[in-house]
Amino acid sequence: MTRGGWTFGLAMLVIVLAGFLAPHVLKNPFYFFAGYVILQYVVIATGWNILGGYAGYINFGAAGFFGAGAYASAFLFNAFGIPLWGSLIAACVIGAGLGLLMGYLTLRIQGVYFAIATLGLVIILETIIHNIPALGGARGMVVYGPPPPGWAAGPPQYMFVLMLLIAVASVSLARWMQLSWVGRGLRAVRASEDAAECSGVPTLRLKLLACAVSGAVLAAAGAPYPFYTSFVEPVTAFSLIIGLNAIAMPLIGGTRSWQGPVIGALLLATTQQIATITISSELNILFVGVVLIAFVALAPNGLIGLVRRKGTEARL
Amino acid sequence: MTQFDLFMNVVATGVLLGSVYAAVALGLAITFGILHIPNIAHPALVIMGGYFVVHANRFGVDPLIAALVGLVPFYLLGMLLYSFYANTFERRGRADVLQSLTLFFGLSLVIEIILVLAYGSELKSLTAPYIGSSLRFGPLTIPSRLLVPAILGPATVGALWLYFRYTNSGTAIRAVAHDERALSIAGLDPAAIKRQAFGLATATAVIGGAALAMIGPIDPFSGRFQIGRVFAIVVLAGMGSIPGTLVVAIGLGIAETLIASYLNPAWSPGVAFAMLLGALALRPQGLFGTVR
Amino acid sequence: MSRPALSMSGVEKSFGPFRALGPVDLDLMANERLGIIGPNGAGKTTLINCITGVLRPDSGSVRFEGADITALPSFRRARLGISRTFQIPHPFRGMSVVENLLVPLDYIHGVEDRHRRAAEVLERVGLSARAAYPSEDLSQLELRKLELARALVGNPKVLIADEAMAGLSEAEIDEVLAILYSLNEQGVAVIMIEHIMHAVMRFSQRVVCFETGQLIASGTAEEVTRNPTVQKVYFGEQAHH
Numbered sequence: 001m002t003r004g005g006w007t008f009g010l011a012m013l014v015i016v017l018a019g020f021l022a023p024h025v026l027k028n029p030f031y032f033f034a035g036y037v038i039l040q041y042v043v044i045a046t047g048w049n050i051l052g053g054y055a056g057y058i059n060f061g062a063a064g065f066f067g068a069g070a071y072a073s074a075f076l077f078n079a080f081g082i083p084l085w086g087s088l089i090a091a092c093v094i095g096a097g098l099g100l101l102m103g104y105l106t107l108r109i110q111g112v113y114f115a116i117a118t119l120g121l122v123i124i125l126e127t128i129i130h131n132i133p134a135l136g137g138a139r140g141m142v143v144y145g146p147p148p149p150g151w152a153a154g155p156p157q158y159m160f161v162l163m164l165l166i167a168v169a170s171v172s173l174a175r176w177m178q179l180s181w182v183g184r185g186l187r188a189v190r191a192s193e194d195a196a197e198c199s200g201v202p203t204l205r206l207k208l209l210a211c212a213v214s215g216a217v218l219a220a221a222g223a224p225y226p227f228y229t230s231f232v233e234p235v236t237a238f239s240l241i242i243g244l245n246a247i248a249m250p251l252i253g254g255t256r257s258w259q260g261p262v263i264g265a266l267l268l269a270t271t272q273q274i275a276t277i278t279i280s281s282e283l284n285i286l287f288v289g290v291v292l293i294a295f296v297a298l299a300p301n302g303l304i305g306l307v308r309r310k311g312t313e314a315r316l
Numbered sequence: 317m318t319q320f321d322l323f324m325n326v327v328a329t330g331v332l333l334g335s336v337y338a339a340v341a342l343g344l345a346i347t348f349g350i351l352h353i354p355n356i357a358h359p360a361l362v363i364m365g366g367y368f369v370v371h372a373n374r375f376g377v378d379p380l381i382a383a384l385v386g387l388v389p390f391y392l393l394g395m396l397l398y399s400f401y402a403n404t405f406e407r408r409g410r411a412d413v414l415q416s417l418t419l420f421f422g423l424s425l426v427i428e429i430i431l432v433l434a435y436g437s438e439l440k441s442l443t444a445p446y447i448g449s450s451l452r453f454g455p456l457t458i459p460s461r462l463l464v465p466a467i468l469g470p471a472t473v474g475a476l477w478l479y480f481r482y483t484n485s486g487t488a489i490r491a492v493a494h495d496e497r498a499l500s501i502a503g504l505d506p507a508a509i510k511r512q513a514f515g516l517a518t519a520t521a522v523i524g525g526a527a528l529a530m531i532g533p534i535d536p537f538s539g540r541f542q543i544g545r546v547f548a549i550v551v552l553a554g555m556g557s558i559p560g561t562l563v564v565a566i567g568l569g570i571a572e573t574l575i576a577s578y579l580n581p582a583w584s585p586g587v588a589f590a591m592l593l594g595a596l597a598l599r600p601q602g603l604f605g606t607v608r
Numbered sequence: 609m610s611r612p613a614l615s616m617s618g619v620e621k622s623f624g625p626f627r628a629l630g631p632v633d634l635d636l637m638a639n640e641r642l643g644i645i646g647p648n649g650a651g652k653t654t655l656i657n658c659i660t661g662v663l664r665p666d667s668g669s670v671r672f673e674g675a676d677i678t679a680l681p682s683f684r685r686a687r688l689g690i691s692r693t694f695q696i697p698h699p700f701r702g703m704s705v706v707e708n709l710l711v712p713l714d715y716i717h718g719v720e721d722r723h724r725r726a727a728e729v730l731e732r733v734g735l736s737a738r739a740a741y742p743s744e745d746l747s748q749l750e751l752r753k754l755e756l757a758r759a760l761v762g763n764p765k766v767l768i769a770d771e772a773m774a775g776l777s778e779a780e781i782d783e784v785l786a787i788l789y790s791l792n793e794q795g796v797a798v799i800m801i802e803h804i805m806h807a808v809m810r811f812s813q814r815v816v817c818f819e820t821g822q823l824i825a826s827g828t829a830e831e832v833t834r835n836p837t838v839q840k841v842y843f844g845e846q847a848h849h
Contacts, residue, residue: 058414060356060421105593112354113551113596115417119356120544120589127586181714188700188711195698197682198660198691199758200715204681244425247418256702282432289425296419297404300412 008175012168019164023153032156034273036228039163040221041269044242045249045261046170047217051099051210052247053255054183056190057107061118062246064125065095065215067237069222071135074143074232079134083146084162088223095219096212103211107204126238140233143226159228166224170217174258177213186210218246241285245269248292254302263303321455326577327570332462334569335469336531338562340524340542341549342472343517348547349556350493351510353401354417359539359546360424361518365390365525366534367431370440379442379526380464386522394518397423398511424539431536439533447530465527472523473562476516480558489513493556548592611674613638613766613797614659614690618668621654629654629821631668636766636797641788643812643829644801647842651821652801653695656768660692661685673765687716691764695771697751699743705754706730706739709761716762726761733757733787749780756784760791767791768799773807781807809833817842 023032044062051057072094073087082090102121106114129135148158177183185206188196197203226232245268253264268288275284299306340362347355365386372382405416450459480486488509496506528534528542549568553560568591572584612635620630629651636642644652657663659670661682669678677685700708709726719725730736733753738746746754752772759767769788773781785807792798802808808815809829817825817838825835832838 052414056414058417060417106596112413112417115354115413116356116543116547116551117589117593117596119547120586120592123541123544124586124589127583131580131582184703184707184711184714187702191700191702192698194662194682195694195700195758196711197662198686198694199712200683200686200762201711202681202683202715240425244421247421251418282429285425286429286433289422289429292422293419293426296415296422297400300415 008172012172016164016168019161022160023157029154029156032160036156036160036163037273038266038269039160039167040225041245041249041265042167042262043163043170043221044218044246045253045265046167046174046258047214047221048246049250049255049258049261050174050177050217051207051214053250053260054178054186054190055207055210057207057210058115058247059118059214060115060243060247061102061121062218063238063240063242064118064121065098065218066222066225066242067122067125067129067234068094068098069219070225070232070237071129072219073223074141074226075135077143077145077226078141084224084227088166088220091219091223092216095215095217097215098219099211099213099215100208102215103208107207107211122238122243126234129234129237136233138234140231141226142231144230145227159224162224166220170220171258171262173213173217174261178258182206182209241281241288244285244288244292245272248288248295250302251292251295251300252302254304256301257304260302260304267303322577325456326573328456328458329462330570330573331566332458332466332569333531333573334566335466335562336462336524336527337542337545337549337569338469338565339465339472339520339527341546341561341565342469342476342558343520343524344546344550345553345556345558345561346476346489346513346517346520349550349553349561350489351513352493353514354413355420355517356417356543356547357420357424357427358517358521359542360427361390361393361521361539362524362528362542363534363536363539364427364431365522366529366538367435367440367525367536368522369526370435370442370529370534373442373444379444379530383468383522383526386526387519390522391515391519394515395511397518398514401514402507402510428536428539435536437535437537439535440529441533442529444530461530461532465530468523468527469565470562472520473558476520477558485509485512489516544592545588548588548595551592552595611638612636612671613640613673615671616659616668617671619655619658619665619670620667621651621658621663621665627821629658630665632821632823634816634823636799638765638797639792639795640797641792641811641813642797642799643808643815644799644818645803645805645808645815645832645838645842646818649820650818652818653770654821655818656692656770656799656801659685659768660690683715686712686762689763689765690768691759691762691766692768693752693755693759693770693772695774697755699746699751699754701742701744703743704739705735705741705743705746708743708754708758712758712762718763719761729757729761732790734783748775749783752776752780752784753787756787760796764796766797766799768801770801771803772800773802773804785811 044066048059048062052059069091072091073084076082076087076090102114102117106117130138135141148155152158152161185196185201188199188201189203189206193203222237225237249264249268250261251264252268253262254260272284295302340359344355344358347353347358368386369379369382373379401416401419404419405412446464447461450457451463480490488504489512492506492509528538545568549561549564553564568588571591572587575587576584614636616632616634618631618633621628632655646652654663658665661680665678669676671677672688672690677688700711706726709729710722713719713722713725727736730739733756735750735753735757738750743754756772773784776784781804788798788800788811800808800811812829815827815829815832816823817832819841824841825832825838
């Protein structure tokens with residue numbers, strides 16, 4: 001392992017330990033409720049970026065994968081009593097399957113069609129769930145999760161630590177993909193598919209891999225959600241703000257590296273958590289929408305790109 | 317009513333509904349089909365057009381007249397949007413699909429939220445003398461609230477088709493899609509032509525919006541259910557084929573009403589996307605398009 | 609004479625009603641230097657696309673070292689040892705020059721020390737000083753060199769240089785030719801598609817000329833230049849420009 005690898009591993013370990021210890025320091029459960037949502041967005045942004053950032057294939061349907069993960073775990077728990085860990089794995093499998101299906105249907109053509117198809121994914125999944133009585137239809141499903149294990153201070157603290165572990169796993173996966181042959185191949189695909197293919201890169205397979213991994217991570221972000229809210233229904237599970245944030249966060253942070261989505265998610269989700277107390281959710285969406293347009297127009301490489309450019313200018 | 321009469325009524329409703337879809341999709345047939353700009357904000361612009369008509373209707377203005385008046389501000393708005401788009405991307409060199417899609421995605425959300433803030437999120441509807449009555453043709457019963465908007469679709473298609481075929485500026489727009497350089501050599505400014513085309517596309521949004529608001533009440537988020545439809549129509553029609561847009565839109569309208577009547581209305585929003593995905597997997601060049 | 613490295617028989621490709629290529633029969637011997645000339649639209653690029661797998665021919669077969677590769681996807685052909693440069697350089701933007709070379713090294717197996725191999729190839733094409741530069745900051749000549757470097761870093765058996773010298777000065781053309789010669793000396797067969805006549809004629813052991821998708825002449829540089837049909841369709845056309 002490289003020196004950077006050790007530093008990263010150590011940092012992740014410290015973060016996980018801090019997460020386990022935090023409930024002993026912070027007593028107000030609100031921090032863990034809010035922290036859970038912020039970490040959930042770290043996972044969503046990271047998952048989205050594996051396909052959207054590295055390979056340049058934009059997915060408007062992040063909410064579809066998230067919702068699929070949420071419904072999978074809610075259904076598996078209510079119907080068969082499968083514990084959260086089991087349904088987390090099931091959600092990943094379903095997310096990966098959905099990603100593969102979308103990719104297989106559209107990736108041979110052009111990025112635009114993939115993007116449009118993902119827009120439809122949310123609507124199709126929502127329609128399907130509305131029509132399946134076993135999943136509660138429009139009314140949704142109540143999920144009475146098991147009590148948290150003894151070491152956790154309470155349900156929010158437990159859910160927080162769980163999401164922290166998922167986030168650490170997702171970020172590590174994204175980092176590994178970026179630095180390995182996979183990431184290099186995906187960046188080659190993003191730059192020029194023809195040249196990548198003629199350099200021996202199996203472009204279609206690599207894109208399908210990215211679709212599957214991205215879908216799995218997005219679904220993993222949704223899997224604990226029914227246990228967090230004790231309830232799942234189509235409108236919130238497939239919420240617009242999830243799809244919007246999934247794109248806005250990596251774009252604001254920077255899509256080229258694993259750090260970008262993390263920075264974007266921490267910034268934007270924290271702002272939103274503070275803002276929801278003070279402003280309406282409409283203004284929240286408006287704010288994210290305007291910020292998104294501003295970044296696309298003025299700083300397409302995100303905050304990391306801005307900092308890097310300032311750095312090179314200073315050196316010149 | 318016999319089974320056959322029921323079937324004929326369903327098909328007739330589908331044809332009318334499809335004609336309305338054509339009015340909604342036309343703008344995208346120009347921006348995406350001809351200019352290759354993935355304007356996913358078009359359905360939101362259509363709903364904005366619908367609100368323009370609803371707003372005017374509150375003061376007693378007939379929806380059709382309101383739509384005609386609305387063509388001008390929406391044309392200008394479209395030119396403005398194109399200028400912003402071109403300034404952002406085309407000067408950077410080749411437009412990055414990811415970024416332009418994101419831009420229009422952001423734009424559509426901003427439009428939706430502005431409508432929510434201005435009008436609230438509840439449903440809004442139109443009133444006009446011809447909304448509410450219905451006409452009978454033998455066994456067919458056709459509500460006027462569907463008939464009048466359904467005429468708007470083919471009428472706009474016809475007008476645009478004539479425009480593209482017989483006017484110089486229409487020909488220039490078709491040409492810009494094929495070869496920008498040839499136009500520059502001929503002394504025409506491709507950017508100006510594209511701006512004009514984008515303006516035209518946005519102007520059709522008012523007509524589409526008026527048609528939608530006549531069929532049934534709209535809310536700021538109604539556009540979202542049109543995204544799948546309009547892209548399915550434009551892609552299936554073969555990217556930029558104006559008559560193809562009408563034919564495919566009507567086909568989709570029939571398919572949706574058949575499924576809604578004989579299966580379950582709740583499934584019809586998924587029809588368009590299912591058709592789009594199926595078509596992309598089988599025949600990416602569209603039903604009426606040719607391989608470039 | 610050695611056996612052909614690459615062998616095409618009856619290769620045809622149409623786009624709709626327009627037949628862009630063929631039927632063509634053409635062999636490339638191992639270690640040969642083959643020049644392909646012909647007016648624009650003669651089917652040269654379609655031919656390369658059929659060899660590299662970007663396009664699949666409508667009929668006919670492409671064989672590489674005796675094995676039928678007609679149905680193989682591009683990346684597999686690249687791994688077998690068929691490599692190309694693009695007419696318009698396609699650098700992997702967002703990556704440094706050396707990283708551009710690591711892409712084929714990651715995916716075309718068989719090189720032990722990847723970083724050393726990359727450095728060696730950069731040295732050979734004269735881009736060592738630029739190794740850490742972002743590829744989008746390169747000059748036209750450097751982009752052409754990067755294109756070549758990326759094509760040869762994976763130790764190909766056949767290299768197709770598609771107008772690798774377009775837009776370069778005389779001195780720069782000589783530089784690129786020298787790289788191609790030294791590659792050929794190491795046993796790589798080179799197909800050169802070029803409009804710069806003196807370069808193809810100097811470089812190629814054999815020249816073939818295409819016109820409207822058909823192979824109309826084949827022979828030494830001198831024979832092809834003297835061929836009256838070639839003079840009419842190609843040099844005649846060039847004279848008008």
